[in-house]
Amino acid sequence: MRVVRAMVAGWAIHFKQESRNPFFLWIVICTPLIYATMAYFLFRGGTEGPTLVAAAIGTGVMGIWSLTTTAAAAALQQRRRMGILELLVAAPLPFWAVLAPITIAISALGVYSLAASLLYTRLLFGVSVGIEDWVAFVVAVPVSIASIGMLGFMFAAAFIRFRGAWAVGNLFEFPVWTICGLLIPIAVLPAWVEPISWVFAPTWGMNALRDAALGSGSPWGAIAMCVALSVVYGALGALLLRIFLRSARNRGTLALT
């Protein structure tokens, strides 16, 4: 119970704090706007492609991923630079319960991304954004965001040894945009890509949101996959943290970049 309370409080305070970061806000709002505009011109000019509503949702998820892959991966580095990493590690709370709310709070900023993308598509391009299954959509949004945040948590743990963790995380921006079906239908990609996309939460988050919005299938399977992947990312991230933190404490390198 103590851990849950600390995680909720940690999430709330970091969400408020990161919501005041102009760089983060502009990235989550501008990324979908630029890519939604690009998709609008490309898919209207082309002869095939997903519907613009799916593209709007896809660009929203792209914004979530864009911020998560960079900012969440660098979350530990940022604490180290602020000089509070040792204090956080020394706290009686398990360290994963400190770090996970930070990365989930960062990806939760993506809710602005999703809203901006849908509003922009509706207001500027006049594309009607109807949601077929509101219940599933309302469930899918937080579940998708949380699963992407947990992937960010695993990245943060995995890249703890890299001084340029944000840059290592950033390496995954375009590949995940490409293979997870956010804007590009998976059918266009080589067949061997699809199984790889299954291990990334944005794939299932996108499927859940798209199916809930368009009614193109049941979104509940994808929502369940998001939950399952969150648990896997959490377990792997916690394990990696344990290994790296023990190593850093043994060598006395926790505060070193």
Place this chain on the structure above:
Amino acid sequence: MRRRLRIFAIGGFLSYRALFGWLNPYLFVIILLVPSVTQILFFAYLGRAAGVEDDTFYVVGNAVVAAAVPGLFGMADTITDERYTHTLSLLVVSPASRLALFLGRAAPVAVNGAVVAAFAFTVGSLILDVTVPASAFLPLVVTVLVTAFSCTGLGIVNASLGLRWRESALLSNLLLYFLLLAAGVNVPLDLLPGWLSTIAQGLPVTHGVEAARGLVAGDSLADVAPLLGAELLVGLAYATVGLFLVRLFEVEARRGATLELA
């Protein structure tokens, strides 16, 4: 004159190396080289999905715009990193020629942009099986160099704004996004609204990309010379405005004692 050349060459070289996490080259690979290729793949498959243009269009467009990344971000970072390391005031108070100082920092960044673009072009073409006529290689090198210079011109404007605005990384991202959208890199200019394609004529990259596409399609260097001239002119205009703004904002910052606060 000798002192100016020294500031230009040695100062520029050290500043360039400092951009990569204090002399660590692995950041060069993961920040510039790998993303330039993954970006090409993303847009090539997006183009296939939309059925708008072929792979060649996206390989050439995104390889050329890869020259913009070092120009935009690198130039802005030369200001923000100085502020971060608390050396900006020392730099501003020094009697060094601002022209030599900033051109010295711009030159390696422009060459870097050209190298990244060449890498992206080569790897993107190999992966997506895009054929480039052998006769186009040298003219393409010229095109990429001209475009890298022109992007660095915009980068100097971006850097000057860093004297007034703390969030220069944000501005760099916005400028890059705008180039991706409006400079004919990923969306053909005839699919954009008229006002946007008109703005594109004043952006770096627009003419360079068009010239590169012409060369890959079989045009000669003479055929694309007017486009390269336009690209060069755009770059010169941005560089001139940028150097003027650096001077202006520096004087204003000294007057208001806001150099470290922006």
